Amino acid sequence: MSGTFVKADNNVSKSDKIDKIVTHKYLGLPLFFIIMAVIYYISITSIGSITIGWVENLFGFIGEKTANVLSSLGTSDFVLALIVDGIIGSIGSIFIFVPQLMILFLFLSILEDTGYMARIAFLMDRIFRRFGLSGRSFIPMLIGTGCSIPGVMATRTIEDENDRKMTILLTPFVPCGAKIPVFAMFISILFNQDPWVGPLIYVISFVVIVLSGILLKKTKAFSGFPAPFIMELPDYKLPTLKGLFIHMWDKAKGFIKKAGSIIFVSVTLLWISQNFTWNLHYLAGESIDQSILASLGHFLKYLFIPLGLGDSWAPSVAALTGLIAKEVVVSTLASIGSTIPLYFTKITAFSFILFTIFSAPCFAAIGAMKKELGSTKLVLKAIAFQTGVAYLISTLWYQLAKILLANTSWNQPIMLISDNLEKAAEASILPTFILPVVLVTFVLILLLLTISNRRNKQ
């Protein structure tokens, strides 16, 4: 008899044992936050920041060689400046963050491939339901960390129409891949590579999503009980090298494709509007205040005064160009900052980050929202809601921080120029040789894991 009797405890798999910790009622979320903080520390702050100088040097080299060729051909100053500073320089200002982004997505792919992200969806469901939201909403938001468009499309899995519409409205609040260069730039220059700023932005976005959800549920259009969310948690498995590199290449390919299309178009038009007056007179980098872009910015900047961003016309213009693609915010600030002194304090920089994250998404994401909502009126309402939330949060932050942090380092202005970015990269706490060493070790570990995975399958 004793041979046929099996204790229940013996049937507990390794996955179940891990789940007891990672999906724990109280430990689960803090553990997730610690994991995300470590990932941010590695990809944005320590190892990632070393790569900034490398990409900057690469684009500097390309710009120099192109300038030599164009000068030998006898091109005019403004054509030379358009190609070298306007196109190559501006695209470079965005591309310096691509390696950081790739390292970040590599780690996120590991979390996804091991099955940990499915546990996060399970954890979030518990929290979402407590606030009257559907746990199903979390999956599109998780996809939205890469890009809002597939995130918005993934709302098709939500059966309840009210829940689906609300998720479409809230998914762009998740910081997508295109928004990462914006806060990576400020973290590198103003926040002394503080590792907690990146994860804090995700925590704030999560809080805003929950609060907005509670608020929307109180309205007639979104009222009702959330639909139940049933999901099967897959067993934990080791990620494969091939799978991880496919994920990483997918992100890098997306950035390169974007650089060749939407970013190229926007930086070219941006340079023209920054260097020409309404009478099409070339300014040659002087009196930029008379440019087309400046006149637009001088008009818009009054709207940004409550947010602490009304001193200069640059932030308002950058926020506007973010509608084309969020990465363009970085090239706009870099381009203007190279001609006129552009100052930010930590307070105003954080206000700007908050506005960029929560304001209306890029036009492509708005197009996806229109497709999924099926009504222009609803899309306009969604844009007004998102921009209103962004404006309110940034204003609240600036007005409170102005009082509470008035005599701290948070209120000291720092110039936003690429030299400071280089200095920030140089000031990285890790020596330069550490990156190749870490990458080679990492690849070796993954290779060993892939080989052991294959052997186990056989």
Place this chain on the structure above:
Amino acid sequence: MKPIDIILLTIIAALLIVMMRNIYKSWVSGRCDGCSSNKPPRWVKNYNKQKKN
């Protein structure tokens, strides 16, 4: 303006026009031109198929 300037500016203008046309088309269709994942994830498609069946 020199001939080389006119050639370079014509190339840039032509590129801008073609790309702006493509970008406009992608915006209207709710697709991100250059984003890594334009399509919904595979499991979303499977779910829709199941729903139809």
